[in-house]
Amino acid sequence: MRKDFLVFGQPLLEQEELEEVLDTVKSAWLGTGPKVHLFEKQFADYKGVEHTAATNSCTAALHLACLGHELGDGDEVITTPTTFCATVNAIIHSGARPVLADIDPTTLNIDVKEIEKKITSKTKALLVVHFAGRPCDMEAIVDLARSRKLKVIEDCAHAIETEYRGQKVGTIGDMGCFSFYATKNITTGEGGMIVCRDKSALLRIKTLALHGLSCDAWSRFSDSGYRHYFVEEAGFKYNMMDLQAAIGIHQLRKIDEYWQRRQKIWNRYMEAFADLPIGLPPLIEKDTRHAYHLFTIRINPDNAGMSRDDFLEAMTERNIGVGVHYMSIPEHPYYQRAFSWKAEDFPEACAFGRETVSLPISPKLNEQDTEDVIDAVRSIILQGAKI
């Protein structure tokens, strides 16, 4: 058994990031400034778009995307029950009402047939999540949204590198929101980004992200001279800092290298677990690029001979950190109280959430780490299956 605990989702940070952070500290410009602007430009180039806005989280980006589409009181937004709570909370904080549509059990993404059933005269937008890094069925989603005059917001927290039939996710709907949280494919510690085709909508989002001010601090205090600012709207404090962008600039340069490392681990796991009585992630769809953010297995007690929670515990005992992405949204008491949702009303998301386990798949894993994960999974399952 390995001696040290393998932390789930650890980022790989190297010398370049360290030096850039040091340079930022020495420059004494910590807040939003030249490095954030550079990171926004780099990310725009990566996505092949003109306009991006960096934020201090994807949660903030999702909230701003909802506000940017003027969603609010009386509106409904359809989203998936298999996501992080931030997706749903962003809708709630905009004033709109979240409506859930169950997932497709094969792809684990929102099921377009279920979306259709949930559309009412109040529906204004669809907030879709590219779960684990696999793109949603964007052609069907965009067609449906156009025919019903709905906006499409893409939660791309798992999906920075994801492509769908030649298009980069986040640029297919009306807005795309990205996360650079510590466990995501690239990181700034905390951080997010909004991609948007409509320049005026993006400028409004930038204003809302910084108190509703007419210009940011870098423009106010730079050597071009003092400029007065005016409050145009009651905004938020959602801006990214140069200290965060300093890390992001170098992470983004290594995005393809990291993607290749995770792809290798993914393929190794697929091969090593093929004969076990557990569920494996869906196969990669043709004409798409998967971002390999989460490697999710399913522990169904009838097949595996043990419960999901017993498996989690056994992995931890073997010094392997694991995750659960996600118990379905209606499992949480707040949403049950606020919306009278029951987990069983979304049977596919409910079953997945009760059986799923995420295994470590970070570029930080070396070959020994990967083999340690494989040994632990194989021996726990093979023992359990005998009982």
Ligand SMILES: *Cc1c(COP(=O)(O)O)cnc(C)c1O
């Ligand atoms: C991580 C995550 C978020 C929130 O991202 P933050 O940057 O931590 O705010 C939103 N949606 C999904 C699907 C996520 O995984």
